[in-house]
Amino acid sequence: MPSDCIPFRDTNYFSSLICNYLDQTSDLQPFYHRFPSIENFKDQIKEKQYTFPPKHREVLVKSLQHQYRNIGCTQATKENLKYLEEQTTFTITTGHQLNLFTGPLYFLYKIVSTINLAKILKEKYPTFNFVPVYWMATEDHDFDEINYFHLFGKKIQWNRKDGGAVGNFNTRGLDEVFDIFFSEIGIGKNAEELKRLFHEAYLQHHSLAEATRYLANQLFGEYGLVIIDGDDRELKRLFIPYVEKELLNQVSYTSVLPKVTKLESLGYKVQVNPREINLFYLDEGIRERIIAQDGTYFVNETNISWSKSEIIKHLNEEPERFSPNVMMRPLYQEVILPNLCYIGGGGELAYWLELKDYFQKVEVPFPILLLRNSVLIQTQKQAEKLNKLNIANTELFLKQHELINRKVRRISDIDINFDPQRKHLQEQFQTMYTLAEQTDITFKNAVKAQEVKQLKGLDILEKRLLKAQRRKLSDHVQRLTAIQNELFPNQSLQERIINFSEMYLEYGENLIPTLIEHLDPLVGEFIIIKK
Known part of the structure; x- marks a missing residue:
């Protein structure tokens, strides 16, 4: 099965921040610790090995064993859990x-990138072990972002009352979603496997966290993936000193704000702005911000409040009630895991790049940041269509009107490019300007106005001719539009829209092995896979 790569910058789907990070431009070097080259992992290993407390490793393994108690742990994952007890074992995390039924396709790419990097590192540094980890965002509360997935252009959605951390949501009501999925997915061996996965994940588990763990384990357990839920009392206990500093000294705000300001001054869009306190409070059905005012701490939109001494006492008694937001979650991850590298999408890396000084302030090693693999999958039939239409991979990523205009110009039997006429016209007007310089300024302005008018007229004629040729070549345009719409649904990247189930129907049990084979997390380019 062939594959191809194109630079991320050439896709026009990635921000200048991410493209410049990949290019290692000098202005961004103060925002990260080590660039993700295979050689740089040597020093990252040494640093993490020296600083990661043995006690944290013990608590981590016990918590993970407890979290896995109710699901069938694969042999590969059991071995990785055992490896985590050793001081020579490190994690690679995404x-x-x-998201309901994994959400967009790139869920798979994140995890495959993580699994493959762990394998690459083992080959390079055989005296160490590397464990791929999937961190479930169980404490998130943005239900509207996760309660649906797309299938065949339709939005399949779970409607229920919102409130609190999504990992604790019970799975009631998902039987109705299953009925819709069942009717849409069709028949056949691959469809039946998808129905089984959905049914066993969501109708045989009580919470969304349990369902997601089961599903991810079914898909990736054979590769040794370790799935972690940070919403854990014992893991939160390890994080108490950092939460206390946040409550008393607002460390993240004072450390991150200068970095945010600097990024803005360099012309980059800031992904996340820090709050004065970057913590939420968890309780039954709520996850709300903690706010400090005049020496008192409040939970937003509630009647809950504490004095300074009371909140510190409460933190030590019930650390599971305190939930890091997007600014502090990365630190929590690095405190409880012997982690070397975080693999994420462009948006995630954008906010990680704000955090280096914060990590330095609290004396926790900043991980290597790696952009996950991005992939466009083409079926054999789609690849054949593209070949017949003579469309290059880079052209596929053009905006649709740009792609159509380019192809119409290329295949048209007449020349639609009026650049020679524009050049000739401008040369003619140079003679007029020479004459105008011998008169007054008003005549020169009149000449300029006439030149602009006539050049504009050429633009209009060129557009009308192009439009006429598009009508003449409408069959070709329609085929061109259809294939791009298939590969870029809603004029967006395939991986950001469609669910993995559509690809599973095509590839079946070979889908994930195919991704494992072709995704190189260190390649630094957009990957195109052709069946």
Whole structure:
């Protein structure tokens, strides 16, 4: 099965911040610790090995064993849990929301990138072990972002009352979603496997966290993936000193704000702005911000409040009630895991790049940041269509009107490019300007106005001719539009829209092995896979 790569910058789907990070431009070097080259992992290993407390490793393994108690743990995952007890074992981590039935296709790419990097590192540094980890965002509360997935252009949605951390949501009502999925997915061996996965994940588990763990384990357990839920009392206990500093000294705000300001001054869009306190409070059905005012701490939109001494006492007694927001979650991850690298999408890396000084302030090693693999999958039939239409991979990523205009110009039997006429016209007007310089300024302005008018007229004629040729070549345009719409649904990247189930219907049990084979997390380019 062939594959191809194109630079991320050439896709026009990635921000200048991410493209410049990949290019290692000098202005961004103060925002990260080590660039993700295979050689740089050597020093990252040494640093993490020296600083990661043995006690944290013990608590981590016990918590993970407890979290896995109710699901069938694969042999590969059991071995990785055992490896985590050793001081020579490190993690490679990705994180994702608890999207219904994995949500967009890139969920798979994140995890495959993580699994493959762990394998690459083992080959390079054989005296160490590397464990791929999926961090479930169980404490997230943005239900509207995760309660649906797309299938065949339709939005399949779970409607229920919102409130609190999504990992604790019960799975009531998902039987109705299953009925819709069942009717849409069709028949056949691959469709039946998808129905089984959905049914066993969501109708045989009580919470969204349990369902997501089961599903991810079914898909990736054979590769040794370790799935972690940070909403854990014992893991939160390890984080108490950092939460206390946040409550008393607002460390993240004072450390991150200068970095945010600097990024803005360099012309980059800031992904997340820090709050004075970057913590939420968890309780039954709520996850609300903690706010400090005049020496008193409040939970937003509630009647809950504490004095300074009371909130510190409460933190030590019930650390599971305190939930890090997007600014502090990365630190929590690095405190409880012997982690070397975080793998994420462009938006995630954008906010990680704000955090280096914060990590330095609290004396926790900043991980290597790696952009996950991005992939466009083409079926054999789609690849054949593209070949017949003579469309290059880079052209596929053009805006649709740009792609159509380019192809119409190329295949048209007449020349639609009026650049020679524009050049000739401008040369003619140079003679007029020479004459105008011998008169007054008003005549020169009149000449300029006439030149602009006539050049504009050429633009209009060129557009009308192009439009006429598009009508003449409408069959070709329609085929061109259809194939791009298939590969870029809603004029967006395939991976950001469609659910993995559509690809599973095509590839079946070979889908994930195919991704494992072709995704190189260190390639630094957009990957195109052709069946």
